[in-house]
Amino acid sequence: MQADTGLHKIEVPTPFPVGDVNCYLIEGDPLTLIDTGPRTDEAYARLVEGIRKAGYSPHEIGQIVLTHGHVDHTGLAATISRERVDRVGKPPQVLIHTADRERVATYEDFMEYRVGSYLGMIAMGGVPLEEQPGIPRQALTKYYLRFGESVPEVNRLEEGDTVSTGIGILETLWTPGHSKGSCCFLCRKAGIVFSGDHLLATISSNPSLDYEEQDHIPMLTYFDSLTKIEKHKELLALPGHRDPISDISARIAGLREEYTEKFDQMRTYLTREPQTLYRLSRRLYGDYDQSSLVLALAETYDVLKILSRDGEAKVESLDGVVKARAP
Numbered sequence: 001m002q003a004d005t006g007l008h009k010i011e012v013p014t015p016f017p018v019g020d021v022n023c024y025l026i027e028g029d030p031l032t033l034i035d036t037g038p039r040t041d042e043a044y045a046r047l048v049e050g051i052r053k054a055g056y057s058p059h060e061i062g063q064i065v066l067t068h069g070h071v072d073h074t075g076l077a078a079t080i081s082r083e084r085v086d087r088v089g090k091p092p093q094v095l096i097h098t099a100d101r102e103r104v105a106t107y108e109d110f111m112e113y114r115v116g117s118y119l120g121m122i123a124m125g126g127v128p129l130e131e132q133p134g135i136p137r138q139a140l141t142k143y144y145l146r147f148g149e150s151v152p153e154v155n156r157l158e159e160g161d162t163v164s165t166g167i168g169i170l171e172t173l174w175t176p177g178h179s180k181g182s183c184c185f186l187c188r189k190a191g192i193v194f195s196g197d198h199l200l201a202t203i204s205s206n207p208s209l210d211y212e213e214q215d216h217i218p219m220l221t222y223f224d225s226l227t228k229i230e231k232h233k234e235l236l237a238l239p240g241h242r243d244p245i246s247d248i249s250a251r252i253a254g255l256r257e258e259y260t261e262k263f264d265q266m267r268t269y270l271t272r273e274p275q276t277l278y279r280l281s282r283r284l285y286g287d288y289d290q291s292s293l294v295l296a297l298a299e300t301y302d303v304l305k306i307l308s309r310d311g312e313a314k315v316e317s318l319d320g321v322v323k324a325r326a327p
Contacts, residue, residue, distance in 0.1 A: 006166050010050030012037030014072045017291050025054050028166015030062030030223030034194050038075035038147040059087035064095040066184040067196025069103030075148035098156040100181025115141045117212055118294050125297040126321040132157050177207045184229055195237040200244045209262025211298040212220040218300035222229055226252050266303050274323035277301055
């Protein structure tokens, strides 16, 4: 991605285990930014540096396209919007799928709810007291509120909507799983797809993060969305983290194989005696650190629900703690 392509990748640091987030600046009218990074001084400095290296200033960004609503991708949207209002008198157009809009438009309210969900999953997982965060809910909420803020005007995207950019039309492909509103953006003219966190080259997309869902299993939704993106396997995938993906089909085949192995492993871990989500997550994912606790619990729960659906596990709630055993 050189200057003569009109597309610039800007790697922005995050305070989260995933590491840097990839933001993409697209030259043309409007000057477009895909994802922003979290609201930290370090992230803002790196983002501004990348924008200026491309020959622009933050207030010139007329359009922000968000692949999904997680704060490592959205946290600076309000900051950039304010800069444009101060200099130009109107905000940039901020675009995100309808299903993730509330995460950005009402960030503070959403984070209050989300932290409650985190703590609920920890309780439901049967996590021992010594492994729990040990941080009061209010303090935990305050921690996450540092990384983002509500954006007053957020425009909704739906499946099939198009966005005009300097490198060509972006087509919205709704790929829920990593989040309810996760999207990939196809640019057929440039031969690329901005895959957000739906498809990553070397790390998991964490397909079970919306674990509050009752009417479906997020992991299965993610698998269906992998099938959607594979139909565009001829494109180069530019993901939200780490390196580009030149062979979409091969990456998807690798992901499916990884999850098949997880299902096989879980079958061997189940016994006639019920085990907590936490216990089974430790067997499945090993010695993960506390920052990955909720992710491991949520994904373990989805694996168990899929096995339960297929009659290969018995999942039940005992005194508010989810446990599973062999059928």
